[in-house]
Amino acid sequence: MTAPIRVLVCDDQALIRTGFATIIDAQPDMEVVGECGDGRAAVDLARRLSPDIVVMDVRMPVLDGIEATRLLAGAGVEHPVKVLVVTTFNLDEYVYEALRAGAGGFLLKDAPPAQLLHGIRTVATGAALLAPEVTRQLVGRYASRIRPTEGTPDDTALTxxxxxxxxxxxxxxxxxxxxxxxxxxxxxxxxxxxxxxxxxxxxxxxxxxxxxxxxxxxx
Structure with missing residues (x-):
């Protein structure tokens, strides 16, 4: 049998954290190996428990989810951990920063359980997960921050x-x-x-x- 996906759940709201953990633990191919309420605890637990994926909130005390994601999955991390960020529409700007920090994908907090489970399975395999409605909302609201870099795209690199x-x-x-x-x-x-x-x-x-x-x- 394939080993279950080991999940660490990090959210500062106990009700949401418990809800996620309950849904995840009910799946035959997943197990929750730890729970925590801030980014610093997420980094420490991830390094100690070696989960396959961290379900990460954005706004949390001590250390926010963006910086925690950067420490776990950012460029230069020796043993990166996959991160799935969960957020709400009014945190679009933070989602963009989390993606740049190394997150493998993101979902809305009010996504149905099936979408959360699909997201965990997708990111855990090494693929990326993008919620289309959030992507469009993100770009629409923060277009002024997402500007082309200097120079022109290297059109010759791609067909x-x-x-x-x-x-x-x-x-x-x-x-x-x-x-x-x-x-x-x-x-x-x-x-x-x-x-x-x-x-x-x-x-x-x-x-x-x-x-x-x-x-x-x-x-």
Whole structure:
């Protein structure tokens, strides 16, 4: 049997933390290995318990979720831990910073249980999870902060089809949705995504979204 996904739940609201833990522990392929109420405790517990993934709140005492994510999953971390950030719409700006800090994805706190569980399974496998509605809200509200970097995008690095796929990724589309949009197979989409990440030196789809917006490839 495959070992269950080991999850650490971090949220300063005990009711939400307990609710998440109850839902997660009820799954045959998951187990909650720890709970905590602040970012510093999350970092300490993660280093001690070695979970497969941390479900991380953003606004917390002692150390916020953004800095905790950076310490657990940011560039240069020797043994990075996958992080799934949970937030609300009025924290969009913080979500963007959390993604830059290394989070593997994010969801809304009021997402249904099935979406939370899907998010945990997705990020735990090394893939990235983007909630399309949050992505659009984030970009719409903070467009002034997400400006193209100096210079022009390196259009020669990607083929026209790869650029098209990148724009659809940035729009929050899943592989199956991209396949339907472009009328190609999901395997072909996976190949394009892999090539895009390799050519641009990106870790995952989350970084691809940030790259696309910062480079002005989407509006």
């Amino acid at each position: 026209p089809r790869e650029l098209e796929v990148l724009r659809l990724i940035a729009d929050g589309q899943s592989n199956s949705e991209i396949a339907a949009t472009l009328v190609i197979s999901q395997e072909t989409v996976k190949t394009y995504v892999s090539r895009i990440l390799t050519k641009l030196g990106l870790r995952d789809r989350v970084q691809a979204v940030v790259y696309a917006y910062r480079r002005g490839l989407v509006t």
